[in-house]
Amino acid sequence: MIPSSICADCAVRDRALCASLSDEELLELNALGQRRHLSRGEALFWAGDDSAICANLLDGVLKIVASTSDGREQIVGLLYPADFAGQLFAAQVDFTIAALTDVDLCVFPRGAFEKVLQRHARMEHLLLQRTLAALGEARSRMLSLARKSAEEKVAGFLIDMTVRMADASSRATPGGPVTFDLPLSRGQMADILGLTIETVSRQMTKLRDAGVINLPGGRAITIADGPALIRRAEAA
Amino acid sequence: MIPSSICADCAVRDRALCASLSDEELLELNALGQRRHLSRGEALFWAGDDSAICANLLDGVLKIVASTSDGREQIVGLLYPADFAGQLFAAQVDFTIAALTDVDLCVFPRGAFEKVLQRHARMEHLLLQRTLAALGEARSRMLSLARKSAEEKVAGFLIDMTVRMADASSRATPGGPVTFDLPLSRGQMADILGLTIETVSRQMTKLRDAGVINLPGGRAITIADGPALIRRAEAA
DNA sequence: CGAATATTTGAAGCGAATCAATGCAAGTGG
DNA sequence: CCACTTGCATTGATTCGCTTCAAATATTCG
Incomplete structure (x- = not known):
């Protein structure tokens, strides 16, 4: 067999939509799919573009972005490996999809x-x-977005990320302090939470000063007091 | 034929999900479906309930509500006749569904x-x-919710309602002044837009004073200057 | 009509945005 | 190796928009 079999060594073969297909059925998609790489910051397509392609995300993180005509932006979704990207059954796409990190994709013609x-x-x-x-x-x-305070948003986001990182590295220390690198910049966090960079930063500082988290430097973060973080994510 | 045929006189027979079924195929659903009425304010089910039922909306308007543990609420969706209500493939439902107006439903057991x-x-x-x-x-x-000002939210909402009412009554006077009754209270508008009653009221007053709309009384509203309204919905 | 409910209006306060530096780490080129 | 740039994060001062609290109307409905 010649390595036309791009599916054979696919990292997400059994987690992506493809998981619903047998090996034989997969041949069809195999013929259709094209591997593609995007560097951090590059867009897969822009809101308003013709809906020509869709893709399975193999590696990295994509953002789905809604924006107003005057340039305000809101991240309305994140896509992780094995997730599906694209807008089916539509002539144009409504949201921009861009790479938050370097990304590998398996791209298909939409039709x-x-x-x-x-x-x-x-x-x-x-x-x-x-x-x-x-x-x-x-x-x-x-x-x-509509009803929570900045503190609740940031605390909730940190909890989500903690869960996601724990899933990935499964270094299960429930309750105990966990350290990991936030995969997002303050600006990206702000875009997700509907805040500004400054407000996110201030809330992080506040949580650090309260002893709930540590910020050893760079993108690193330690959850020092998980229960306290959860409390702040749900505070009235 | 005995009137076991509840589908026969169904107002949404060819707009709801049922539209995808032939008359024969429909018999099956017919046997499953139960007509049900909810009065304004009543809930179909509450967030956290077992996901036991789903339904087609025959008449009226339903709201889908997300809420925090301390009681803050956000309407995250509205359902109109022919829309489908319920959460499939889930053990519990995540959002409360309640009647904004009196509603008629065709209810099915989820399984x-x-x-x-x-x-x-x-x-x-x-x-x-x-x-x-x-x-x-x-x-x-x-x-x-995250990025628009109160004025933009209210103006945008009024445009949406105008479009929806125009669709319904198809009294197409594009650009010309249109009058209709808002189906929602200020409080419900606030719940949808992520604002307070007072802010919605103030924005309505501001639009009236600017000559963009008229408020003849009660729930009635006249769109006096559609283009101006659109401009305010997109203002920076 | 009159009670209950919804809406408007006003005044004050607060939380997040904005504006403006400053700090900090990583890379670039002299 | 160090000066310099560049991008990101933090911190401070101020402003502004929305909420909150509090009445005063309107409206609806028994």
């Missing part, structure tokens, strides 16, 4: 991908479930 | 509905498309 979906109900079902999950998350974030 | 869905790919496909649309709308609202 062709939709046809594959049509023929594989199990894959469409999986996509439905993921879309429903994304909708629930979006709605939860609407509550945060 | 049974999912089985029907499984057997009818076209229906599942339609649900996927609707879910994708809802996700897009949720993300747009995230931008509004």
Whole structure:
């Protein structure tokens, strides 16, 4: 076998939408997919572009960005490895998708991908479930954005990141202090939380001064008092 | 034929998810569905409840509500006739659904509905498309909630309502002054826009004083200067 | 009509944004 | 190796928009 088999060594073969397909069924997608790399900051496509492509995220983190005509921006979603990117069944895309880190993708022509979906109900079902999950998350974030204080937002975000990092490195020390590197800059955190860089920074400082977290330097953070962090994420 | 055929006279037969089914296929759902009425203010279910039922909305308006543990609330979605309500593939529901007006529903047991869905790919496909649309709308609202000023939010909301009312009554006078009754109280508008009642009221007054709208009394509103309203919905 | 509910209006306070430096680490080139 | 740039983060001072608290109308409905 010639290495036309890009799926064979795919890091997300059994977690992405492809997981719903057998090896034989996968051949079809294999022929369609194109590996592609984006450097930090590059966009996969811009809001308003024709909806020509979609993709599975293999590695890295993508942001989904909504913006006003005068340039204000809001990150409305993040995509992690095995997540699906793109807007199906639409002529144009409504949101910009760009790389927060260097990213590897498996890109498909949208039309062709939709046809594959049509023929594989199990894959469409999986996509439905993921879309429903994304909708629930979006709605939860609407509550945060609209009703929570800066402190609650930042604390909640740190908890989310802690959970995600714990999942990844599964260094399970429940309750105990955990240290990891935040994958996002203050500016990106602000874009997600609907705040400004300065406010995020001030809240981080406040949490440090309160002994809830430590900030050893760089992007590193230590959760010194998880329960206290949770309390602050839900404070009235 | 005995009137077991509740679908026969269904107002949303060809706009709801059911539109994807033939008359014969519909018999199955017909046997499953139960008509139900909710009075203004009543809940279909509460966040945290077991996800036991789902429903097609026949008439009226439902709100989807997210809330914090200390009682702050945010309306994260509205449902109109022919829309689908409920959380599939989940043990518990994450959001409260309640009636903004008196509503009529066609209620199904969730499990049974999912089985029907499984057997009818076209229906599942339609649900996927609707879910994708809802996700897009949720993300747009995230931008509004997080980044837009009170004036932009209120103006944008009034435009949305104008479009929706125009669709319904199709009294197409593009650009010309349009009058209709807002179906929502100031409080409900505030819950949707992430503002307080007072701020909504003040913005309405400001728009009236600027000659953009008229407020003849009660819930009535006249859009006196549509273009100006649009400008204010997008102002920097 | 009159009670209850919704809306408008006013005054004061607060939280986050904005404006403005300063600090800090990493890379670049002389 | 050090001066310099560049990008990111922190901190401070101030402003501004929205909320909060408090009445005073309107409106609806029994």
